[in-house]
Amino acid sequence: MSFLNIDSAKARTFDAIVIGTGISGGWAAKELTEKGLRTLVLERGRDVKHNVDYPTTNMMPWEFEHLGQPTLAQRQENPIASKHYIFREDAMHFVMKDKVHPYVQDKPFDWMRGYQVGGRSLLWARQTQRWSDYDFEGPARDGFAIDWPIRYADLAPWYSYVEKFAGIAGNKDGLPQLPDGEFLPAHEMNCLEKHFSEQMAKHYKGTRPVIVGRCAHITEPQQIHYDQGRAKCQHRVMCQRGCPFGGYFSTNSSTLPWAMKTGKMTLMPQSVVHSIIYDEKKQRAVGVRVVDTNTKEMMEYYAKVIFLNASAINSNLVLLNSTSNRFPRGLGNDSGVLGKYIGFHNYRGRVSAEYDGFHDSTTDGRRPTGGYVPRFRNVFKQETDFLRGYATSFGSSKNGNSNAGLLGEDLKQNLLAPERGGWNIGAQMMGETLTKESNFIQLHPTLKDDWDIPLLRMSVDFDDNDRKMVQDFYEQFTEMFTKAGFTNIKTSDTMRNPGSENHEMGGARMGYDPKTSLLNKWNQLHAVPNVLVTDGACMVSTATQNPSLTYMAITARAADHAVQEMRKGNL
Numbered sequence: 144m145s146f147l148n149i150d151s152a153k154a155r156t157f158d159a160i161v162i163g164t165g166i167s168g169g170w171a172a173k174e175l176t177e178k179g180l181r182t183l184v185l186e187r188g189r190d191v192k193h194n195v196d197y198p199t200t201n202m203m204p205w206e207f208e209h210l211g212q213p214t215l216a217q218r219q220e221n222p223i224a225s226k227h228y229i230f231r232e233d234a235m236h237f238v239m240k241d242k243v244h245p246y247v248q249d250k251p252f253d254w255m256r257g258y259q260v261g262g263r264s265l266l267w268a269r270q271t272q273r274w275s276d277y278d279f280e281g282p283a284r285d286g287f288a289i290d291w292p293i294r295y296a297d298l299a300p301w302y303s304y305v306e307k308f309a310g311i312a313g314n315k316d317g318l319p320q321l322p323d324g325e326f327l328p329a330h331e332m333n334c335l336e337k338h339f340s341e342q343m344a345k346h347y348k349g350t351r352p353v354i355v356g357r358c359a360h361i362t363e364p365q366q367i368h369y370d371q372g373r374a375k376c377q378h379r380v381m382c383q384r385g386c387p388f389g390g391y392f393s394t395n396s397s398t399l400p401w402a403m404k405t406g407k408m409t410l411m412p413q414s415v416v417h418s419i420i421y422d423e424k425k426q427r428a429v430g431v432r433v434v435d436t437n438t439k440e441m442m443e444y445y446a447k448v449i450f451l452n453a454s455a456i457n458s459n460l461v462l463l464n465s466t467s468n469r470f471p472r473g474l475g476n477d478s479g480v481l482g483k484y485i486g487f488h489n490y491r492g493r494v495s496a497e498y499d500g501f502h503d504s505t506t507d508g509r510r511p512t513g514g515y516v517p518r519f520r521n522v523f524k525q526e527t528d529f530l531r532g533y534a535t536s537f538g539s540s541k542n543g544n545s546n547a548g549l550l551g552e553d554l555k556q557n558l559l560a561p562e563r564g565g566w567n568i569g570a571q572m573m574g575e576t577l578t579k580e581s582n583f584i585q586l587h588p589t590l591k592d593d594w595d596i597p598l599l600r601m602s603v604d605f606d607d608n609d610r611k612m613v614q615d616f617y618e619q620f621t622e623m624f625t626k627a628g629f630t631n632i633k634t635s636d637t638m639r640n641p642g643s644e645n646h647e648m649g650g651a652r653m654g655y656d657p658k659t660s661l662l663n664k665w666n667q668l669h670a671v672p673n674v675l676v677t678d679g680a681c682m683v684s685t686a687t688q689n690p691s692l693t694y695m696a697i698t699a700r701a702a703d704h705a706v707q708e709m710r711k712g713n714l
């Protein structure tokens with residue numbers, strides 16, 4: 144029997160283990176397998192194969208029983224998940240339902256999750272902007288939180304590396320606060336958006352640039368994209384269903400199939416990671432405990448290096464639940480900061496307006512992105528009574544002239560009369576929240592989930608800095624819209640709870656000092672260097688950019704370092 148146990152342990156031993164299959168987990172799997180490591184990839188949800196498990200991808204609007212809308216019963220059963228714009232008939236099967244994995248809210252926090260292979264890479268908005276040194280140096284400059292242990296120069300080559308593989312559409316805009324990347328041809332702004340850009344250049348002398356959004360869509364396929372089996376974006380704008388063309392970047396269409404082709408990857412869906420195993424004699428992590436989601440059976444798997452990419456909140460959960468005599472407060476948590484300094488993006492502010500002009504023009508077709516105004520507040524110096532700033536996405540469309548229900552001569556005349564109706568334009572902020580010790584998550588002392596893992600308690604909230612930022616957004620964009628000649632300008636507050644827009648970050652932040660951080664500059668736990676965290680949990684601050692591109696670059700960089708250290712015998 145002992146020989147059988149030895150054989151069983153060998154079968155469960157790998158060079159590397161990756162926990163999670165979202166944006167960063169997919170990249171970890173790709174990089175580690177490509178470098179020759181036998182890699183076990185764990186996913187707590189079901190398998191979703193590219194082009195096989197996209198059940199709604201080619202459905203027409205009339206084929207949905209409720210014309211795309213969730214039913215009242217579905218909303219009532221999912222008061223948190225149903226707040227999200229993705230929770231519709233065509234994509235709600237990719238959204239985790241509230242009752243499956245509950246959590247305790249000491250303060251309201253809307254945690255939207257995608258428990259399946261690919262995670263939220265099937266659901267993300269695909270907007271991709273690099274960070275600059277103004278972002279990495281922000282905490283050190285204003286003295287809030289701790290200094291990032293890396294700068295733009297550390298990530299720049301890795302941004303280029305992942306951009307070429309993923310396929311990013313954009314323009315080279317030459318902005319110091321938003322570095323250019325390796326771009327495919329950009330999408331185009333419509334006439335009103337171009338007018339807004341021109342007016343802002345005129346009135347603000349280049350200090351408030353208005354550009355088209357950069358996004359992870361293939362506009363002109365390169366050989367590397369054909370090699371992945373991906374094709375040009377068809378501008379269907381039904382991306383949350385799963386793209387049968389692979390036109391946008393997702394784990395399912397890109398990194399995981401690439402890893403699978405190496406023959407080095409073992410994918411295990413329906414596998415909830417309970418905790419990471421720490422060997423106190425070896426003073427290193429040796430594996431993970433995994434619970435089968437269906438049978439509830441626990442099994443252990445072993446590896447020399449472990450990448451934790453379960454998404455920010457769940458990565459914190461895994462670390463907090465990985466206790467031992469050496470680490471009674473969670474793996475690597477000598478500093479006591481694990482689970483603290485949670486950040487997110489503030490999307491509450493909205494500004495809308497109208498424009499009476501361009502009567503001879505209209506729009507046709509669809510785009511997967513719109514206009515974008517990079518952060519312009521407190522970038523080069525502190526100039527407001529709040530810290531950091533906000534970026535803004537916007538889009539416009541023409542009023543009236545609807546062809547719905549028209550036939551024959553009426554339709555023809557309507558098509559020939561673009562002068563009818565004016566234009567609408569709307570902007571939404573994406574504000575940087577401050578990562579504070581008072582924003583934290585922790586394990587519930589008594590309540591557990593179906594896999595015998597403690598439930599999470601959320602205590603995350605907005606603060607006065609966020610409220611001042613929203614007010615500034617209203618004031619600045621009201622002024623900007625006025626200067627552009629827009630009218631009927633209105634502001635609104637969505638009053639959405641923290642967490643509702645997916646960009647949760649922090650809890651296992653990077654840093655120079657093990658007394659104030661969990662991870663070093665290579666994303667290794669200070670105290671357990673063969674465990675690396677490269678998803679949103681590692682973030683020191685949130686900046687104003689969409690974070691996924693930065694997760695990709697950080698993961699590729701960390702994987703390269705880990706493999707080098709393994710070959711040197713250091714891991």
